[in-house]
Amino acid sequence: MTWFFDNIDMIRELFVRHAWISVVSTVIGFVIALPVGWYANEHPRLRGVAVAIVGVLYTIPSIALFVLLPGILGTGFLSVINVIIALSIYAAAVMVRSAADGFGSVSPAVLDAASAAGYSRPQRVFRVELPLAGPVLLAGIRVVSVSTVSMLSVATLIGVSNLGSLFTDGFRRDFQTEIVVGILGIVVLALVLDALLVLAGRLLMPWTRGQKTVSRLRPLDDSVSKAVQAP
Amino acid sequence: MIEYRSIGKTFADGTEAVGDFSLVLPSRTTTVFVGSSGCGKTTLLRMVNRMVDPSKGQVLIDDVDIATRNKVELRRSIGYVMQHAGLLPHRTVIDNIGTVLRLNGASRDEARDRSLAILPTVGLDAKQADRYPSQLSGGQQQRVGVARGLVTDPNILLMDEPFGAVDPIVRDELQQELLRLQRELDKTIVFVTHDIDEAFLLGDQVVILRTGGVVAQVGTPADIIAHPADDFVRSFVGLDKGHRTLHVEEQDGVRVVVDGTGKATGVLES
Amino acid sequence: MSVVSDTVDWLTDSINHSGTDGIPNRLVEHLGYTAETIAIAGIIAIPIGLWIGHTGRFRGAAVALTGALRALPTLGLLTALALIVGIGLTAPLIALVLLAVPPLLAGAYAGVESVDRQTIDAARAMGMTELQILRKVEIPLALPIIVGGVRSGVLQVVATATVAAYVGLGGLGRYLIDGQAVSDYAQMAGGSVLVVLVALVLDGIFATLQRLATGRRPQKQTSPA
Numbered sequence: 001m002t003w004f005f006d007n008i009d010m011i012r013e014l015f016v017r018h019a020w021i022s023v024v025s026t027v028i029g030f031v032i033a034l035p036v037g038w039y040a041n042e043h044p045r046l047r048g049v050a051v052a053i054v055g056v057l058y059t060i061p062s063i064a065l066f067v068l069l070p071g072i073l074g075t076g077f078l079s080v081i082n083v084i085i086a087l088s089i090y091a092a093a094v095m096v097r098s099a100a101d102g103f104g105s106v107s108p109a110v111l112d113a114a115s116a117a118g119y120s121r122p123q124r125v126f127r128v129e130l131p132l133a134g135p136v137l138l139a140g141i142r143v144v145s146v147s148t149v150s151m152l153s154v155a156t157l158i159g160v161s162n163l164g165s166l167f168t169d170g171f172r173r174d175f176q177t178e179i180v181v182g183i184l185g186i187v188v189l190a191l192v193l194d195a196l197l198v199l200a201g202r203l204l205m206p207w208t209r210g211q212k213t214v215s216r217l218r219p220l221d222d223s224v225s226k227a228v229q230a231p
Numbered sequence: 232m233i234e235y236r237s238i239g240k241t242f243a244d245g246t247e248a249v250g251d252f253s254l255v256l257p258s259r260t261t262t263v264f265v266g267s268s269g270c271g272k273t274t275l276l277r278m279v280n281r282m283v284d285p286s287k288g289q290v291l292i293d294d295v296d297i298a299t300r301n302k303v304e305l306r307r308s309i310g311y312v313m314q315h316a317g318l319l320p321h322r323t324v325i326d327n328i329g330t331v332l333r334l335n336g337a338s339r340d341e342a343r344d345r346s347l348a349i350l351p352t353v354g355l356d357a358k359q360a361d362r363y364p365s366q367l368s369g370g371q372q373q374r375v376g377v378a379r380g381l382v383t384d385p386n387i388l389l390m391d392e393p394f395g396a397v398d399p400i401v402r403d404e405l406q407q408e409l410l411r412l413q414r415e416l417d418k419t420i421v422f423v424t425h426d427i428d429e430a431f432l433l434g435d436q437v438v439i440l441r442t443g444g445v446v447a448q449v450g451t452p453a454d455i456i457a458h459p460a461d462d463f464v465r466s467f468v469g470l471d472k473g474h475r476t477l478h479v480e481e482q483d484g485v486r487v488v489v490d491g492t493g494k495a496t497g498v499l500e501s
Numbered sequence: 502m503s504v505v506s507d508t509v510d511w512l513t514d515s516i517n518h519s520g521t522d523g524i525p526n527r528l529v530e531h532l533g534y535t536a537e538t539i540a541i542a543g544i545i546a547i548p549i550g551l552w553i554g555h556t557g558r559f560r561g562a563a564v565a566l567t568g569a570l571r572a573l574p575t576l577g578l579l580t581a582l583a584l585i586v587g588i589g590l591t592a593p594l595i596a597l598v599l600l601a602v603p604p605l606l607a608g609a610y611a612g613v614e615s616v617d618r619q620t621i622d623a624a625r626a627m628g629m630t631e632l633q634i635l636r637k638v639e640i641p642l643a644l645p646i647i648v649g650g651v652r653s654g655v656l657q658v659v660a661t662a663t664v665a666a667y668v669g670l671g672g673l674g675r676y677l678i679d680g681q682a683v684s685d686y687a688q689m690a691g692g693s694v695l696v697v698l699v700a701l702v703l704d705g706i707f708a709t710l711q712r713l714a715t716g717r718r719p720q721k722q723t724s725p726a
Contacts, residue, residue: 055704056701059656059700059701059704060697060700060701061656061659061660061663061696061697061700062660063660063663063664063674063677063693063696064660064663064677064693064694064696064697064700065693067677067689067690067692067693068690068693068694068697071504071505071508071686071690146571146572147571147572150571150572150573150574150575153574153575153576153577154574154575154576154664156576157576157664157667157677157678157681158681159681164574164576164577167574167576167577167579167580167581168576168580168667170580170584171580171583171584171667171668174584176581176584176585179577179580179581179584180581182574182577183573183574183577183578183581186574186577187572187573190572277626280626282622282625282626303628303629303630304628305628306625306626306627306628307627307628308628311623311626311627313619313622313623313626315619316623317619317620317622317623317624317626318620318623319620319623319624319637319638320617320620320642321641321642330624330627331627331628334627334628334629334633379627
């Protein structure tokens with residue numbers, strides 16, 4: 001345990017680095033996936049193509065993508081950019097499905113009512129569809145966040161430092177404690193980010209506070225009236 | 232003969248489905264349990280093939296307490312038809328019908344032959360035999376369900392709202408088929424429904440139930456209509472709204488039957 | 502691009518087509534680890550998953566366990582086990598099996614849970630024993646999802662086995678780790694390309710198997726009477 005306190009600066013630095021790379025990748029993936037998922041839901045034929053592409057991307061092992069991207073994109077090999085791009089691609093791949101499902105879960109009756117109340121198309125998308133798809137989107141981004149934090153650790157093998165570096169360093173030095181610290185750090189980071197996401201969800205979607213888990217999505221009556229009456 | 236002796240049933244979560252129920256169901260007749268949701272009718276039905284075991288009391292078939300019989304063997308000897316047919320979606324029609332035969336040890340050929348033989352009885356074509364359930368209409372699926380219940384030639388047939396999920400025209404057909412079947416085959420049928428008209432049509436003995444398995448009235452349809460036991464029965468049967476109180480009016484030499492609300496419902500035959 | 506041509510050169514170079522470090526051998530090793538892992542993990546996870554799905558017991562524990570194992574960083578698990586157990590194939594294989602268990606377990610119990618309760622009820626009412634219900638009704642109907650779980654597991658293992666080269670495992674991951682050690686990017690890229698191809702081919706095979714499993718029974722539709 002003394003090792004932990006002796007090296008706490010290094011550990012904190014790795015933790016922060018791991019955090020920002022994970023968060024940036026997750027956010028980029030989310031931002032890409034949202035419109036793609038929305039279009040995929042609107043156009044069922046596109047959905048099939050999107051699911052297929054996303055499926056292929058998801059099949060590619062992450063370490064392979066970390067190695068191949070610099071070659072494909074011409075970016076510097078040890079650059080963090082590669083890793084961020086690769087992780088964003090995975091995040092987007094998983095998120096597209098969530099996004100399509102989320103938008104698909106909004107009741108057509110509600111959309112109809114919104115149009116009838118006088119919402120323009122763009123208003124309806126941002127003020128009705130997006131909020132109501134929220135719970136499913138949140139569930140998706142939580143999954144992506146955890147897996148991104150975990151996946152990043154492998155990038156240490158191509159020289160991008162993060163909490164995973166504690167694994168390689170610990171292994172080389174035959175020092176188990178270091179590895180355990182690395183695992184704990186990743187788990188803690190994943191839990192913290194998850195808690196933040198849940199909190200954000202509760203703040204942004206006050207109408208879902210009463211519900212326990214989102215297994216099946218049914219917009220509550222007051223969410224409909226709130227969304228429809230406040231253009 | 233089926234006998235319920237002081238049957239009670241309380242489920243694990245505390246709901247008392249049946250308080251104290253006793254009744255004799257004579258052999259070779261159709262007894263219909265009818266009532267609204269929660270009256271315990273399905274629970275009582277499912278006690279006969281031990282899908283539900285009573286908390287107290289006994290169910291006897293031909294004077295033998297079925298609690299002493301092996302569940303699996305008991306179920307293989309009783310036909311059971313449920314609301315959405317409960318067909319195995321990954322087996323063909325003919326395989327579905329023959330399932331219990333195979334469970335009882337019949338060979339594939341024997342099961343197939345006997346299953347094919349029963350198709351006309353339920354009004355199905357041999358052409359349907361090798362189709363899958365999803366390729367059949369709702370009414371046809373129900374017929375397969377009935378065939379499956381009958382193919383082992385059981386003495387007892389349990390039917391749990393079997394015609395509830397099909398449209399009214401198909402339901403009529405299926406009800407008439409059942410009546411015809413019963414005339415031909417003379418089984419002991421226990422039938423559950425929430426529809427009093429269906430109960431009156433099909434039942435030799437009708438049991439009207441209130442919540443908790445409490446018997447409001449038992450009797451033949453005619454008994455119940457002529458002598459309703461109390462206001463609950465009167466209301467449940469529809470005697471209070473005037474649809475069943477009929478009188479005759481003369482219209483150009485034809486005797487028209489008119490109900491209590493003034494609606495013309497039929498014509499009196501000479 | 503020279504990087505691409507370098508990689509192509511490496512892939513087609515005859516030196517790389519024979520011997521322990523040759524592509525065919527590494528490929529066979531990699532597939533071997535995958536098969537062995539899935540077999541072991543399958544024997545453990547699938548029966549338990551089927552039982553959980555059939556009885557409904559311990560489902561909460563199963564979900565928590567699969568969630569926890571999924572969140573575990575693979576490299577951390579590999580290095581930790583390698584230090585505890587020592588050099589050799591045992592440590593990586595234990596790690597691989599642990600990481601393959603969640604998708605197989607989840608596939609099994611989710612598959613059984615997806616079977617219509619009414620169909621199971623009817624089967625029980627007809628007089629099938631619990632084991633017969635499992636064998637004749639639940640498993641056949643759960644098969645697409647179970648196969649889906651195996652598919653997930655296979656991809657997981659292919660990816661993790663690649664990383665496991667870091668703690669001494671053979672297979673295609675060797676090209677990535679060894680290539681990194683001598684800054685031979687062509688080798689790393691070549692190995693990565695091979696890994697991707699293996700993943701895509703296996704995924705395609707399992708996708709087909711999944712489709713076959715679904716096709717044995719038509720999808721549930723309610724047609725008008």
